[in-house]
Amino acid sequence: MADMGSFRDAVTAWAAGAPGGPACELAARLSVRTAVLLEGPSDAAAVDALAAHHGRDLAAEGVCVLPMGGAMSVGRFAGLLGPSGLDLRLTGLCDERERGYYVRALDRANAAPHDLFVCAADLEDELIRALGVTRVTELVEAEGDLRPLQTFLRQPAQRDRTAQQQLRRFLGTKKGRKIHYGRVLVEALDTAGTPAPLAGLFAGL
Numbered sequence: 001m002a003d004m005g006s007f008r009d010a011v012t013a014w015a016a017g018a019p020g021g022p023a024c025e026l027a028a029r030l031s032v033r034t035a036v037l038l039e040g041p042s043d044a045a046a047v048d049a050l051a052a053h054h055g056r057d058l059a060a061e062g063v064c065v066l067p068m069g070g071a072m073s074v075g076r077f078a079g080l081l082g083p084s085g086l087d088l089r090l091t092g093l094c095d096e097r098e099r100g101y102y103v104r105a106l107d108r109a110n111a112a113p114h115d116l117f118v119c120a121a122d123l124e125d126e127l128i129r130a131l132g133v134t135r136v137t138e139l140v141e142a143e144g145d146l147r148p149l150q151t152f153l154r155q156p157a158q159r160d161r162t163a164q165q166q167l168r169r170f171l172g173t174k175k176g177r178k179i180h181y182g183r184v185l186v187e188a189l190d191t192a193g194t195p196a197p198l199a200g201l202f203a204g205l
Contacts, residue, residue, distance in 0.1 A: 004059035045182035071098035082109035
């Protein structure tokens with residue numbers, strides 16, 4: 001049975017050079033209206049977790065949450081999915097250092113740049129600031145990762161970093177950890193504490 005995951009896979013294959021027919025067919029069958037262009041799977045995990053937290057089924061609403069495998073891919077995806085392609089509404093979340101890639105891609109695709117939401121460093125940094133170092137450390141302990149965190153913090157390279165910077169670096173030290181904590185940190189938020197870029201993105205969906 002076709003679902004939004006099938007559409008996401010078809011679009012990813014299309015961006016990699018496969019025929020676009022399957023993606024076009026699925027877009028029509030599933031009534032896809034919006035594509036959320038994200039850098040990677042940890043961002044997608046956070047968006048999906050926030051949707052679940054609010055009791056929303058984005059796929060049923062015609063929203064495709066699409067991790068692209070890196071910000072430099074945004075031009076290909078925007079061209080395929082925007083006004084010159086499937087004519088979906090495009091929105092996205094990115095890091096400040098990747099803003100230029102997104103702005104240029106959205107401009108070339110004739111898509112609205114005001115639908116782009118930018119994190120100061122990255123989404124993990126935004127979530128750590130929103131929750132606070134103490135709460136994030138508690139969550140790390142609850143997830144069984146306190147000992148690896150303590151080992152990480154003893155590394156000489158961490159001595160001159162702030163506690164927030166240390167936690168952010170820790171989340172990226174093991175494959176899959178950022179994805180896992182993308183969900184964990186979002187689930188720990190209260191509605192008022194949702195970081196502005198994520199709240200803005202979600203409010204527009």
